[in-house]
Amino acid sequence: MLPILTSVLTLLAPVPTPTATLTVNGLSCPLCANSIDKQFARMGGVKKVDIDLGEGKVHVFFGEGKRPNLVAMAKAIDAAGFTVTGFSIP
Numbered sequence: 001m002l003p004i005l006t007s008v009l010t011l012l013a014p015v016p017t018p019t020a021t022l023t024v025n026g027l028s029c030p031l032c033a034n035s036i037d038k039q040f041a042r043m044g045g046v047k048k049v050d051i052d053l054g055e056g057k058v059h060v061f062f063g064e065g066k067r068p069n070l071v072a073m074a075k076a077i078d079a080a081g082f083t084v085t086g087f088s089i090p
């Protein structure tokens with residue numbers, strides 16, 4: 001899973017950039033977006049998420065506090081009922 005990432009940073013280190021983009025399988029309607037929103041709303045270090053249903057992307061914007069790592073974000077997506085298939089940082 002996530003081959004690009006492993007060469008860039010470890011899965012367990014806080015994300016080093018102010019934003020990150022997750023590619024997510026199966027996003028199809030505003031209810032999907034809502035479930036994901038709810039998961040990220042309770043996560044420390046996250047200011048907001050922008051969800052692009054057409055592209056299947058979740059753009060995460062980090063704020064104050066310790067940023068989450070990729071595993072935490074993948075778990076949040078999982079808890080919402082979806083699967084992360086990709087990850088990128090600017």
Ligand SMILES: [Cu+2]
Nearest residue numbers: 028029031032
């Ligand atoms: Cu949906």
